[in-house]
Amino acid sequence: QVQLVESGGGLVQPGGSLRLSCTASGSNFFGYIMGWYRQALGQQRELVATITPGGTTNYADSVKGRFTISRGNTKNTVLLQMNSLNPEDTAVYYCNTRRINAGGSENNYWGQGTQVTVSS
Numbered sequence: 001q002v003q004l005v006e007s008g009g010g011l012v013q014p015g016g017s018l019r020l021s022c023t024a025s026g027s028n029f030f031g032y033i034m035g036w037y038r039q040a041l042g043q044q045r046e047l048v049a050t051i052t053p054g055g056t057t058n059y060a061d062s063v064k065g066r067f068t069i070s071r072g073n074t075k076n077t078v079l080l081q082m083n084s085l086n087p088e089d090t091a092v093y094y095c096n097t098r099r100i101n102a103g104g105s106e107n108n109y110w111g112q113g114t115q116v117t118v119s120s
Contacts, residue, residue, distance in 0.1 A: 002026035002109045004095045009114030012085055016118070020080040021072070022095030022111060032099045032107070034078040036069060038091035038116075048093070049080060062088070085118045092116075 008020040020036065035050030035058075049059045049069035057069055068081040078095065095111035 004097065004109055004111035006093065006095045006111045006114040009093060009116045011117045011119065013120050014086050014118055016085050017081070017083045018085065018116060020082065020093055020095075020114060020116075022078045022080075023074075024076040024078075024095075024097055024109075029076055029097060029099075032097045034071070034095070034097045036078070036080045036093055037096055038089075038093045039113075040091040043091075045094070051078065082116070085116075087118045090116060090118050 003026050004022055004024045006020060006022050008018060010018065012018050031053060033050050033052050036048040037045050038048050039045040047060055048063055049057060049067055051057050051069045051071060059067060066082065066084045070079050071077065072079055092113040093116050094113045098106060098108040100106050
């Protein structure tokens with residue numbers, strides 16, 4: 001029943017900007033961390049940015065100063081503003097939400113991904 005839907009990907013020239021949006025549904029997501037990950041061709045999925053329920057953010061070193069993660073006006077929406085894009089940012093970007101439960105189990109959900117291509 002949990003569903004994450006990403007939008008906002010596309011083709012952009014180097015130096016340009018995109019804003020990704022993710023909307024989650026099917027749960028109240030109480031206590032969940034939300035974030036963005038990406039996977040380039042031939043590479044493993046990697047963390048881009050996360051945001052906690054309290055608003056604490058974490059960024060990969062490669063995107064610090066260029067990307068900003070934030071929550072939307074609704075609690076189940078997370079945004080990723082991407083500025084100064086370069087070809088190395090080309091990847092499929094996935095929305096993620098997760099929570100570590102009492103006892104150590106984990107709920108972990110993923111969107112289907114949205115393609116970001118940075119090319120001249």
